[in-house]
Structure formats: C-alpha cells, structure tokens
Amino acid sequence: MVKLTINGKSHQIDVESNTPLLWVLREQVGLTGTKYGCGIAQCGACTVHLDGKAVRSCAIPVSAAAGKRITTIEGLATGAVLHKVQQAWLDHDVPQCGYCQTGMIMAVAALLAEKPRPTDADINASITNICRCGTFQQVREAIHAAAKA
Numbered sequence: 001m002v003k004l005t006i007n008g009k010s011h012q013i014d015v016e017s018n019t020p021l022l023w024v025l026r027e028q029v030g031l032t033g034t035k036y037g038c039g040i041a042q043c044g045a046c047t048v049h050l051d052g053k054a055v056r057s058c059a060i061p062v063s064a065a066a067g068k069r070i071t072t073i074e075g076l077a078t079g080a081v082l083h084k085v086q087q088a089w090l091d092h093d094v095p096q097c098g099y100c101q102t103g104m105i106m107a108v109a110a111l112l113a114e115k116p117r118p119t120d121a122d123i124n125a126s127i128t129n130i131c132r133c134g135t136f137q138q139v140r141e142a143i144h145a146a147a148k149a
C-alpha cells in the first residue's frame with residue numbers, strides 16, 4: 001500500500017512499490033491526462049511535478065513519490081483559472097495532435113517556477129520533450145509569452 005498526495009488529494013493505492021508512477025496515475029487513479037510515449041524517460045510525454053520539479057513519471061517508481069506533492073496536468077489550473085502556461089498554449093495555438101502537450105506544459109511550468117524569464121539557451125537545456133508534430137517553434141514562442149504574463 002502506498003500513500004500518495006496527488007493534486008492536493010490523498011490516495012491509498014494497493015500496488016507494488018516498484019510500479020511506475022505513470023501507471024498508477026493513469027490506471028489506479030484515472031488521471032489520463034498524463035501520457036505514455038516511450039516508457040524509457042526519453043520523450044517527456046509522461047512529465048508530472050514532484051514537489052514542483054518536473055519528472056518523467058514512466059521512470060519513477062511509485063514508492064519514490066510517496067510523501068511528495070504530485071501535480072499532474074489535471075491539477076495545474078487554479079479552479080477555473082488556467083495556469084499561465086496553459087493560457088499561453090491556447091493563445092499561441094501550440095498543440096497539433098496534442099499527445100505530447102501535457103508533458104510539454106508540465107515541463108515548462110516547472111521551468112518558469114525556477115527561472116521566470118528563461119533564455120533560449122535555458123529552454124534548450126530544460127525542455128527536451130519530443131513532439132512528433134514539430135511544434136517546437138510555437139512552444140518556444142509560448143514559453144516567452146508565458147514568462148511575460
């Protein structure tokens with residue numbers, strides 16, 4: 001049994017301690033906004049926050065998330081008010097198919113929390129998520145817009 005705090009709510013989950021956090025979020029808790037892409041910590045589709053830091057949940061055993069604040073895309077907005085990264089994504093029409101985008105948004109939200117005005121070099125170093133639709137230029141524009149919001 002693992003006790004998790006996800007988007008401010010407590011959950012007791014009956015699962016093996018080495019189960020990837022991604023599977024617990026999607027299968028046990030039903031938070032399917034976090035996506036499975038590669039399963040080997042390469043693509044970033046599964047990015048969530050642990051105590052505010054971006055992590056790739058396919059490569060984190062659920063036991064490592066116990067006792068930490070887990071935030072998923074479903075918990076990023078404050079009530080009806082979108083997070084500034086979500087708003088910038090809408091304003092700049094970033095998503096194409098959308099599959100990678102929750103991971104992108106979570107990675108960017110963590111970056112801006114740490115570096116409110118990231119340079120292009122900061123973005124290149126931190127946002128290594130893969131987008132098969134090639135939205136990288138729109139992502140960059142939206143990051144700079146969110147940083148000014």
Ligand code: FES
Binds near residue numbers: 037039040044056059
């Ligand atoms: S699914 Fe986790 S990094 Fe690709």
Ligand code: FES
Binds near residue numbers: 096131
């Ligand atoms: S928007 Fe389609 S994979 Fe990124």
